[in-house]
Amino acid sequence: MASEAHTATESSLVFHPMDQFIVKPLFGNGPVEWYTITNVTLWLALAVVAIIALMVFGTSRRAVVPSRTQSIGELAYGFVYKMVEDVTGKDAVVFFPYIMTLFMFIVTANFLGLLPMSFTTTSHFAVTAVLALAVFLTVTIVGFVKNGAGFLGLFWVSSAPLALRPVLAIIELISYFVRPVSHSIRLAGNVMAGHAVIKVFAGFAAIAAIAPVSVVAITAMYGLEILVAFIQAYVFTILTCVYLKDALHPSH
């Protein structure tokens, strides 16, 4: 359809709101193989650099009275640590580095994606699906290792009337397997939607009469996207904690 838009006419407005999500090689015009260095690689590497700058170089002085960078790192640490402790329980702190990795990656990638001309890695289902599947597999494996067959009690709601339990078990089973889908699509969908909407408004800015409105709308959407970038990282992390709690304490 995008090609139709190109071929059809050049007089009317042409939107390509999804072009910002195209993966392309950084060097040359060759095909994208699994090992090719692409813009995905670049922005993932920038996320790693940003995280190392904040969490390693920012804290290198180990000051008791922290500098600004160090207090941001400590803030992130305390934020995620408290979340893990409050939601999942004290015995879940072994998973803290894992959850911290997820949170730091998502929040950094989201904010890097807000830079103009940047590529948003977390807007791709391939990326978020890997994250969500990793959480899903972790939860399932940990649940069965810690509780054995008792983990299946998660689907057998013992507080419900006996007649209802098989029905509820099916519903719980379905909702359990939908988890990675909703987990990944929520993040990618939110991020992609915001960026696409900004691009649509940017397309309207080509018309002089409504350009000011469009610029104001882009600014407002950008503010909302900053909020969304953090809240989606928070939601992804806290849902990971909730799922982990199910694995560690499956009693309903």
Next chain:
Amino acid sequence: MATNTHETVSACVDSYGSAVGMPQLCGEWMGNQIFWLVITLVVIFIVLSRIALPRIAAVLAERQGTITNDIAAAEEFKSKAAAAEDAYNQALSEARAEAARIVEATKAEIKADLDTAMAQADAEIKAKSDAGAKAIADIRANAMASVEEIAKSATADIVSVLGGNADDAAVSAAVTTELKG
């Protein structure tokens, strides 16, 4: 974007460089994304769990320790201040008791002095009044003796005038009996 120069190398991008369908659903790119994402996550995980998180935990623990120590030190200073205040109060009350004791002792001393002085004065007064009474008694006795003598001589004179022979002994006996009478 619309560069016509390169030929189409992907089913997901048209000859103008625009996306065909949703780029998110392009299967050709997913392997690339997943590969680099896994590397990224592993790097972040290693860096965080090996370096950053233990360091931040150590810094936070150290800060907590410093705060705890400071609070303990403040607590100690507080208790010291309280002890000093107690000592001060005790010293004050001791000094008050001492002062009260001294006042009491001085009062008792003065009272004793006063008592002895009063007793002495009383004794002197008594002695003087005794002497006075004695003198009065003496004077009265003398006066009585003089009255007796005058009465006797007057009686003798009267007896002799009346022509009697005044016997001194009889006269004095009679006068004495009369006076006593």
Next chain:
Amino acid sequence: MEGQLAHIGAGLAAIGSGAAAIGVGNVAGNYLAGALRNPSAAASQTATLFIGIAFAEALGIFSFLVALLLMFAV
């Protein structure tokens, strides 16, 4: 013709975003009502609030996804 039908379908799917907005508003409004009744318990329930909002919003995102698929992938 088929493409135009897909556009109509995408528009219909976008109604789901409005429905999700109602759901999110419900969650947030009820949270606020409860928080005003018992402010001391409000802070401990912010995590639950965000989870509820996330669940409500996920379904709206699904309909948005359906719209996008109809627009670009059909």
